[in-house]
Amino acid sequence: MKGVLLVNLGSPASPTPKDVKPYLDEFLMDKYVIDVPFLLRALLVRGIILRKRPKESAHAYQQIWWDEGSPLIVLSERMHKKVAKKTEMPVALAMRYGKPSIEQGLQELADKGVTDVLLFPLYPQYAMASTLTILVQAEEIRKKKFPQMKFTDVPAFYNKPDYIKALANSIKSSIANFDYDHLLFSYHGIPERHIRKTDVTKSHCKINDTCCSTPSAAHKFCYRHQCYETTRLVVEELGIPEDKYSLTFQSRLSGDKWLEPYTDIEVNKMPNKGIKKLAVVTPAFVSDCLETLEEIAMRARDDFKEHGGEEFLAVPCLNDNDEWVDVVAGWISEWEKAEIPVA
Structure with a gap:
């Protein structure tokens, strides 16, 4: 059975230093974000950056936080719901950092009987710190938790x-x-x-x-x-x-x-x-x-x-723009029917 996992960046659980700190730790300790040896990365992130940045970042998040929660999460959920309505396949949403995690998203699909997953990083342009880290983590989780699954990766769609x-x-x-x-x-x-x-x-x-x-x-x-x-x-x-x-x-x-x-x-x-x-x-x-x-x-x-x-x-991002939703749903439909990489 086929299914889709949409993956975006992620967000802290709340705009407070308490929740921003673990989010920043997960993000900045990613070897594809700060690509230096682990000990140097840990010294830089945990010894220097995380001493001041959580409070500063929390203040920034407070300026943009919505009543419903993190704008990125809320907007991703709106887009996800619209896309899901346009296909018969199960469609899950995950974040590279924070929740819902990629493992949670894959588990949601697995619980519905999905074994063939279209892995869809929501980044138009390819980069180590965005697309690659999603693909690497998803594959690590698949091998450990969902060996029965098969992935098809959506390539960068910057010029489609x-x-x-x-x-x-x-x-x-x-x-x-x-x-x-x-x-x-x-x-x-x-x-x-x-x-x-x-x-x-x-x-x-x-x-x-x-x-x-x-x-x-x-x-x-x-x-x-x-x-x-x-x-x-x-x-x-x-x-x-x-x-x-x-x-x-x-x-x-x-x-x-x-x-x-x-x-x-x-x-x-x-x-x-x-x-x-x-x-x-x-x-x-x-x-x-x-x-x-x-x-x-x-x-x-x-x-x-x-x-x-x-x-x-x-200018607002595409967010849950109907034309953008139709584009995503169209790529999903092409993959469903043709069994070839989309976009």
Whole structure:
């Protein structure tokens, strides 16, 4: 019997330091997030970061928390319910960090007799710290707890026409009544070394002005290329002039060289360049979360206005957008009927 497991990032159980700390520990101790030897990672995370970060992060979560709970969890659940209504197969929802866990999601499917699982990471672009960590953990759990199961992984869908169409239409709807000067595509940042580690050619990724636009087998797993390609396709779909959009990366940690240009720095420069009305879209996420609601819709907005900006629009993620739900349900249906990888 076939079934589907949708997997998103996750969230602390509440916006309190008590619940944020174990969530951050699980997240930051993931070897695919902070990819250094265990002892060094433990020293960095548990000896330094977790001394102050839980309180700071809890405050940030408090700014965005809904009555129903974490926005990411609530929005993922809404999307999950809509998708489940469009298929006869069992569809479960899980989070890479926090609850419901991947093991809980697989158990839910197993209890319904599912042995053939479509594993669906809800990340458009491939990265070690998102897609890969989901696939690795799911496989570890499968071997230990559900050896009878078989997985089909949904690959990165950053350039799939129906995804691009849904994303472009969502952006178009959001900016329809906003006379913006500039549209910024802000993607979650990752360390540059992650790009080099996922380069299957071991030589192509130079992280310069040409490698992402030069055809290569490396692009299948290159987060940077996929971000630029998503942007290019959406801009083409919307017909946005070259001088009215740009791409940046957000949410970096100190101490490493991360993908540039940095969102916060570029946003602060824009008013002096004559950009007074700014719209920001965050296509690395399909569900609004801390990085979109607090970092962009609040902090980036305030910084933009403090530096002379006048109007700021944070474009919502796809969330439970009906067209996006139809896209996901369509990919699930294709897999159900054809027994081939979707997307």
